[in-house]
Amino acid sequence: MAREVAGRDTFAKLLFDQAALRGDASAIREKRRGIWGNITFRMLSDEAAHLSLALAERGIARGERVAVIGDNRPRLFGAIAATHALGGVAVPLYPDSSAEEVAGQLRAARVSAVFAEDQEQVDKVLDILPNCPGVRLVVYDDDRGMRHYVHPGLADHGHLIDEGQALAAKAPDAYRQAVAAGQGSDEAFVFFTSGASGAPKGVVFTHAALIGRTRAAVQAQGLTASDTTLAFFPPGWLCQTMFSYMSSMVAGLCICCPESLETLIDDMREIAPTSLLTTPRMLDAIFSRISTRMEETGGINLVLYRRALALAQRVGRQRMEGYAPGAVNRFGMAAYGALIYAPLRDILGMSRLRSACSTGDTLDPAMQGFFQTLGIDLRQVYGATETAFFVAMQRHGDEGRGTVGKPLDDIAVRISDRGEIEVRSDGLMAGYLDDPSAMAAVRSADGWLRTGDAGILEPDGNLRLVDRMDAIGRLADGTVFAPRMLESRIRFSPHIRDAVVVGDGRDGICALVDIDTLAVGRWADDHAIAYMGHADLASQDEVYGLVADWIAEVNAGLARDPATAALQIRRFALVPEELGTENGFLTPTGKVRRHAVTERFAALIEGLYAGQSEVMLETAAVEEGHHGPVALKIREASVVGVPGSRRAA
Amino acid sequence: MNVVTQSHIPGVERAYPIGEPILELDSISLRFGGVQALTNISFDIREHEVRAIIGPNGAGKSSMLNVIGGLYTPQDGTIRFRGEKFANMTPGKAARLGIARTFQNIALFKRMTVLENIMAGRRLFTHANFLEVALQLPRARREELESREKAEEIIEFLEIQQIRKTQVSRLPYGLQKRVELGRALAAEPQILLLDEPMAGMNVEEKQDMCRFILDVNDHYGTTMVLIEHDMGVVMDISDRVVVLDYGKKIGDGSPAEVRSNQDVIDAYLGVAH
Numbered sequence: 023m024a025r026e027v028a029g030r031d032t033f034a035k036l037l038f039d040q041a042a043l044r045g046d047a048s049a050i051r052e053k054r055r056g057i058w059g060n061i062t063f064r065m066l067s068d069e070a071a072h073l074s075l076a077l078a079e080r081g082i083a084r085g086e087r088v089a090v091i092g093d094n095r096p097r098l099f100g101a102i103a104a105t106h107a108l109g110g111v112a113v114p115l116y117p118d119s120s121a122e123e124v125a126g127q128l129r130a131a132r133v134s135a136v137f138a139e140d141q142e143q144v145d146k147v148l149d150i151l152p153n154c155p156g157v158r159l160v161v162y163d164d165d166r167g168m169r170h171y172v173h174p175g176l177a178d179h180g181h182l183i184d185e186g187q188a189l190a191a192k193a194p195d196a197y198r199q200a201v202a203a204g205q206g207s208d209e210a211f212v213f214f215t216s217g218a219s220g221a222p223k224g225v226v227f228t229h230a231a232l233i234g235r236t237r238a239a240v241q242a243q244g245l246t247a248s249d250t251t252l253a254f255f256p257p258g259w260l261c262q263t264m265f266s267y268m269s270s271m272v273a274g275l276c277i278c279c280p281e282s283l284e285t286l287i288d289d290m291r292e293i294a295p296t297s298l299l300t301t302p303r304m305l306d307a308i309f310s311r312i313s314t315r316m317e318e319t320g321g322i323n324l325v326l327y328r329r330a331l332a333l334a335q336r337v338g339r340q341r342m343e344g345y346a347p348g349a350v351n352r353f354g355m356a357a358y359g360a361l362i363y364a365p366l367r368d369i370l371g372m373s374r375l376r377s378a379c380s381t382g383d384t385l386d387p388a389m390q391g392f393f394q395t396l397g398i399d400l401r402q403v404y405g406a407t408e409t410a411f412f413v414a415m416q417r418h419g420d421e422g423r424g425t426v427g428k429p430l431d432d433i434a435v436r437i438s439d440r441g442e443i444e445v446r447s448d449g450l451m452a453g454y455l456d457d458p459s460a461m462a463a464v465r466s467a468d469g470w471l472r473t474g475d476a477g478i479l480e481p482d483g484n485l486r487l488v489d490r491m492d493a494i495g496r497l498a499d500g501t502v503f504a505p506r507m508l509e510s511r512i513r514f515s516p517h518i519r520d521a522v523v524v525g526d527g528r529d530g531i532c533a534l535v536d537i538d539t540l541a542v543g544r545w546a547d548d549h550a551i552a553y554m555g556h557a558d559l560a561s562q563d564e565v566y567g568l569v570a571d572w573i574a575e576v577n578a579g580l581a582r583d584p585a586t587a588a589l590q591i592r593r594f595a596l597v598p599e600e601l602g603t604e605n606g607f608l609t610p611t612g613k614v615r616r617h618a619v620t621e622r623f624a625a626l627i628e629g630l631y632a633g634q635s636e637v638m639l640e641t642a643a644v645e646e647g648h649h650g651p652v653a654l655k656i657r658e659a660s661v662v663g664v665p666g667s668r669r670a671a
Numbered sequence: 672m673n674v675v676t677q678s679h680i681p682g683v684e685r686a687y688p689i690g691e692p693i694l695e696l697d698s699i700s701l702r703f704g705g706v707q708a709l710t711n712i713s714f715d716i717r718e719h720e721v722r723a724i725i726g727p728n729g730a731g732k733s734s735m736l737n738v739i740g741g742l743y744t745p746q747d748g749t750i751r752f753r754g755e756k757f758a759n760m761t762p763g764k765a766a767r768l769g770i771a772r773t774f775q776n777i778a779l780f781k782r783m784t785v786l787e788n789i790m791a792g793r794r795l796f797t798h799a800n801f802l803e804v805a806l807q808l809p810r811a812r813r814e815e816l817e818s819r820e821k822a823e824e825i826i827e828f829l830e831i832q833q834i835r836k837t838q839v840s841r842l843p844y845g846l847q848k849r850v851e852l853g854r855a856l857a858a859e860p861q862i863l864l865l866d867e868p869m870a871g872m873n874v875e876e877k878q879d880m881c882r883f884i885l886d887v888n889d890h891y892g893t894t895m896v897l898i899e900h901d902m903g904v905v906m907d908i909s910d911r912v913v914v915l916d917y918g919k920k921i922g923d924g925s926p927a928e929v930r931s932n933q934d935v936i937d938a939y940l941g942v943a944h
Contacts, residue, residue: 054827055820055827056826282832285832
């Protein structure tokens, strides 16, 4: 294995190098049956070698596309590595996608082979196989329940590796030759956009583009081979695969795979990763969990916790205004550090965290402040699937101002006349799947790609994200507003999971609010309010009162800033269904599908503007005991001041 | 009696086809003082099958299971295990023969974790004495590791990874039932006796439990004997069903046969006796 493969321009060559240079280092760790197993770069490279030979034997050729569906598992990364080894293109799909979605994506990407994690995914693929004539091979990893399956195109992952091992014995140089034949300009991945606005689109990337962006990402975070990351978002999200597989190939860091999403918090505590990808939604969930558990603790712990947070906020403000904290505050910070911040970091599995990146949505400055108080280096990163993600990142000193940071060194960013963010870099997509016209529609002749995001480039070089271009609304009086900013402020309450604000073409802003069942449930228990299930909880007058108080606070906050004073939330309603991935209201990465929500609750929105205090809505019988139409309540929110200044936000 | 070779998925051979009788009960009668709990009951249990004992409340189902498990000694009748006759079965003997069970009112160690409970089910396979365990001598260490490995396999099989370190008393009822099944499985039984595994569960929990019962049978080939008073659930997952009423056997056969048996229909519809 000592022979080098020239150039480090494909992921396969990078893996070959990692295996040759540091073969005994951990590439992947996976918790299975309670124990963290270890897969070294040499083991991963061997698996890629054997599996790729077996795939080639079964007729999968250079340039063909291979889909992988499943969670972050060593076998999934092995399948991607094998695909790259034989010069194929990996197409990671979302495990939560419906069979129809998967069928559409397999057809769109003209996939020849599919790696499906388990019976659930195999069932999905076999169901749709008649509609996907291109798929010749379906490989499964977990054999539980698979004994009954008899299908000519079906193969066991483990058997394929054995087959490949035999082939490798006959042709020991085949793997190296196949790897050496790859070039940076070859296609490496196809990712599907999350579809927050419109149908998911397949986006094609070359090795060179993604390796370039990953190098920039690794450098910006200061990651090295001694770092560890935990991968738990779906691999179909480019961002996650860049933080796991691609970073591991480029920088040699170790990817940890949790046992399951249910055990994530324990697994994270055991591993204590040094690098983490996260989203505002996940941070919200962690924050809610801490707050509710602290409130439950009560007594001295709660008092200390509150004081620790208050002090940290004071000191944070002072630092931002340029003062050094005094001796008393410094002593306080050190004391609370030992008593509160460090134990909390440990419980969250963040004790060794050096770099945490939040993306996918705008991070509320207060939320960011909370985590920074705990001593966690949490920074906002901005990018889209089409731009291979790492476009801008907050540097030290940029935090807490609501921007997404400065563009990375090798990227050019400008704001168009329409207020849209445009990006030029070597890391852009090669194109949309089989649709050259779609690419031409978003990229100018001189290489500027329209991101579809509205933004502002501030004088100090920081990029401020406003919202998606098509989400930006204009009130009847002409006031421009960005729903995303308002929603993230509403969401900051531990009792609220999500919010969708409306108001385009209307005379004021209204909000649909989705409460956090767990947190509000606990609150209801404390206040002796009986309820059964989410829908019932979301219809209680007391809960409406709780949310109304919060929205009044949000309105007061908006009123303090002249730029947002006109954007008062006038009325709101609580939605009876939890907004989730399974009911189609969220994308697999947890972003709200605005259209799905406004369509489903169209009657409610009309009611909000018609001044009604109640709207009847057909439910999908979500919970036992709730059939037929339910009455949804609407409440006025207390507004601050009269919207006088009519200027654009 | 036609022997079932079809698995629960149509058109596919079972991994463990139903074999010869593993347990034969002949003319079993059980009395508690003046109360005749079981009267002259005979039936057999074939290897690798899912066998249900059903009947209305008070029909003698649990007594029957306790006779098989060795908790009760019948006054009359014989029990044969793989052809060998046992005059009086005891719980210890039953365990060594490979008979494990779960209880109607969950009998877990409430203050121990899920993992500890399941490892406790490995008692038959550990031989290290108190001193060896206390001093962590090689045999004790090896056995502990083996137990842990087996327990983790079961935890994965039953999909309870997220609660492995949770104290049992803090778990909801449905999960406790699943843990109890896990502890019984840890004994690697040949026959698994399940006393009302689905009692008190909601529909979703019942479906989960049915799936696990079939999965255990399919994956480990374990012979399953389960008691249930809810006929509907049992009919879908059993190969053969025995029906008891007032301590007497009133039906025995495939679910279809039992369903069309007039005595059974009467017993369930509550005809006056």
